[in-house]
Amino acid sequence: MPFSVRFESCNIPVCRLGLATRGNTHLNPEDIWLALERGINYWNWCGHKDGMSQAIRESGPLRRTVVVATQLSARDNEGARRELERRLEVLKTTYVDVITFYYVETDEEWNEIIGSGGALEAIARAREEGLLRMIGLTTHQRALANRILASRLLDLLMVRYNAAHRGAEREIFMQAQHINFPLVTFTGLRWKALLHSTREDPETFVPPPAREWYRFVLAHPAVSVALMAPNNRPELLENLKLLKDWRLPTPEEYKTLCQHGDRVHRHAGKFL
Numbered sequence: 001m002p003f004s005v006r007f008e009s010c011n012i013p014v015c016r017l018g019l020a021t022r023g024n025t026h027l028n029p030e031d032i033w034l035a036l037e038r039g040i041n042y043w044n045w046c047g048h049k050d051g052m053s054q055a056i057r058e059s060g061p062l063r064r065t066v067v068v069a070t071q072l073s074a075r076d077n078e079g080a081r082r083e084l085e086r087r088l089e090v091l092k093t094t095y096v097d098v099i100t101f102y103y104v105e106t107d108e109e110w111n112e113i114i115g116s117g118g119a120l121e122a123i124a125r126a127r128e129e130g131l132l133r134m135i136g137l138t139t140h141q142r143a144l145a146n147r148i149l150a151s152r153l154l155d156l157l158m159v160r161y162n163a164a165h166r167g168a169e170r171e172i173f174m175q176a177q178h179i180n181f182p183l184v185t186f187t188g189l190r191w192k193a194l195l196h197s198t199r200e201d202p203e204t205f206v207p208p209p210a211r212e213w214y215r216f217v218l219a220h221p222a223v224s225v226a227l228m229a230p231n232n233r234p235e236l237l238e239n240l241k242l243l244k245d246w247r248l249p250t251p252e253e254y255k256t257l258c259q260h261g262d263r264v265h266r267h268a269g270k271f272l
Contacts, residue, residue, distance in 0.1 A: 001248050003039075005224045007067070007182055009133040009155065010097055014067050016218055017242060018042030018184065020227040021052045029055040031233050036066065038240050042225050044069045044184075049090060057092040069098035069184075071138060072119065075112045080119035084126055099123055100136035100158055110137075110144060114153060138186070142171040149175050161185040161223065163194060163216050163261025164268065173222035182224040188217045190261075193268040200263045207260060210235070211242040212249070216257045219248050 004013035019035050021027060023046045032043070032055035043066055045052050056068055070087050074080040087096060101119060104110055113119045123135050136156030139145050145159055149172070157176070161168045165187075176183050189195060194213050197205070210228070217226040230236040249257065 001218055001221075001246070003246055005182070007097075007134060007156075007224075010067050012041070012065060012067070014042050014225065015039045016223070016225050017214060017239070018044060018225040018227045019052070019236075020044035020186070020229040021046045021048075021050050022229050023048040023050070024231075025050070025229060026232050027051040027230065027236065029058065031236055034233075035236060035240070036062070038243055040240075041065055042067045042069065042184075042227075044227055045087075045091070047071060047087065053090055057090075059093075063093060067097040068093070069100065069136075070096055071100050071102035072123070073102050075101070075109055075119050077117050077119060077122040081122040081126065084123065084131065088131065095130060096132050098134045098136055098156060099126075099132045100138045100156070102138050104137050104139050104144070105141050107144065107147075110148065113137075114151075120153065134182075136182075136184070142167055145172050146175055149179070149181060152179075156182045156184060156224075158184045158186055158227075160187050161217055161220075161226075162188050162190045163213060163257045164190045164264040166258075166261065169220065169222075173220060177222045183222055184225045184227060185217055185223050186227045186229075188214050188226050188228065190264060190268065193264045194261065196264075198260075198263040198267040200267065201260070205260070208257065209241075210239050211245075212253070212257065214239065214242055215247075215249050216254070216261075219254070 004015055019040050028051040032052050072080050072083045074083050134155040136154055138158035140160050159168050195207050214226055228239045
């Protein structure tokens with residue numbers, strides 16, 4: 001499977017395994033630099049001061065080797081501009097590579113963003129000013145994602161995809177591939193539920209480690225980047241083992257991952 005991808009607006013190859021922080025993770029700048037040394041150069045920053053934001057601030061000439069993505073909560077023009085300017089100030093950078101409107105879950109929110117006085121106006125203008133390169137959106141709603149794809153108003157989508165939640169394969173991926181549209185995926189571990197047993201598991205079954213679940217996600221050719229969000233250095237190191245064994249899952253491995261994903265979907269409780 002391809003190791004890297006190129007975004008039209010970014011002039012560097014981007015590793016398809018990306019790194020994200022959530023605000024409650026405990027990665028320090030040294031962890032972030034370690035990831036970069038191993039080739040992880042898509043960084044999705046959560047917006048809270050943390051090890052990733054410090055690494056970006058201190059990146060110097062290495063900044064141009066990293067694609068920095070961050071999310072905005074504002075739906076209106078003025079709010080989006082303020083949020084963007086705060087992000088740039090915290091990161092001490094003159095631009096970010098990707099801005100996504102965060103967790104847009106209803107048509108009303110989307111219509112507000114793209115309407116008169118909406119956030120898209122401000123962010124599109126900021127892109128013209130060189131403050132960012134790509135505009136995207138994060139959502140759990142597959143039908144909404146399809147409508148957004150059809151609009152051709154954005155450059156990228158962030159969508160949920162993992163072995164327990166495979167609906168995007170049917171409802172988003174084909175459409176995105178048809179127009180060569182970049183997709184970034186999140187919750188690859190289904191909030192770690194895929195790492196744990198269910199009461200339906202075969203007697204000798206041991207859930208595969210995190211790297212195998214990211215392998216599952218990256219096996220789909222529609223996925224541009226799969227985000228990992230390790231809590232700490234040990235989890236990061238486990239995930240990075242994938243880089244030394246970069247390959248598609250075998251048919252038997254893929255079947256096992258799907259079967260456990262189905263069990264997790266049935267038993268792991270409600271999930272947005």
